[in-house]
Amino acid sequence: MAGLAESGSNPDVDLLYDINGLAKDAPHWFDRIVEYVGEYGLLFAMVLLVLWCWWSVRRRGGEQAASSVAALVWAPLAAGVAVLVNVPIRGFVERPRPFLDHQGLEVLVSGKTDYSFVSDHATITMAMAAGLFVANRRFGIAGIALALLEGFCRIYMGVHYPTDVVGGFALGTAVALLLSPPASALLTPVLKAVERSPRAGWLIRARGRSADGQDAMVPGARREAPGTEERDLAA
Structure with missing residues (x-):
């Protein structure tokens, strides 16, 4: 493997050959899996993770539901902004x-x-992961793990240098975190208006969930006194 490199003392190129060299020794079927996962699979998994976090937030409800969903909406928007920022960077470098x-x-x-x-x-996945981390730490850590795996796959596939990936991580993180406060200030009022809507409010909070996260009373329903259910079962 070292004989292939001829990279002198450039650690970026040396690491590229070391990681990409794993693809030479791996079975063909494994390389095809990494190809699909690195090109499409991890992006799709990141979208599913954001949707899973949204589903968890809306089911839990609470007073901060609208601001939490606003942070989740910012995650894919941050990825789009980061890619647009990358256009002139690529053209300049x-x-x-x-x-x-x-x-x-x-x-x-x-x-x-x-x-x-x-x-x-790398830019897209890390921007979404950083945005997701702002909304929910647990889901954000899972997103960062997916982003790191994406970066490894891009080097393994031979289409990027390690510094390309590190640069993408830095760009995605910077855009997601630095623009998060103004994005939240703009998105939160919109999501609060959606929350109050009788037709679209389910996007923010599950039906029957109150602002404090408790089950809301259905009109006309009678709330049972504590212990009633146990007495009925004993009878």
């Missing part, structure tokens, strides 16, 4: 894909002709 400058790489995805720095996949 103009770094070719690693397989164009270095021989012997195992390239799992063909047809990549755009510039390499920074990685869009």
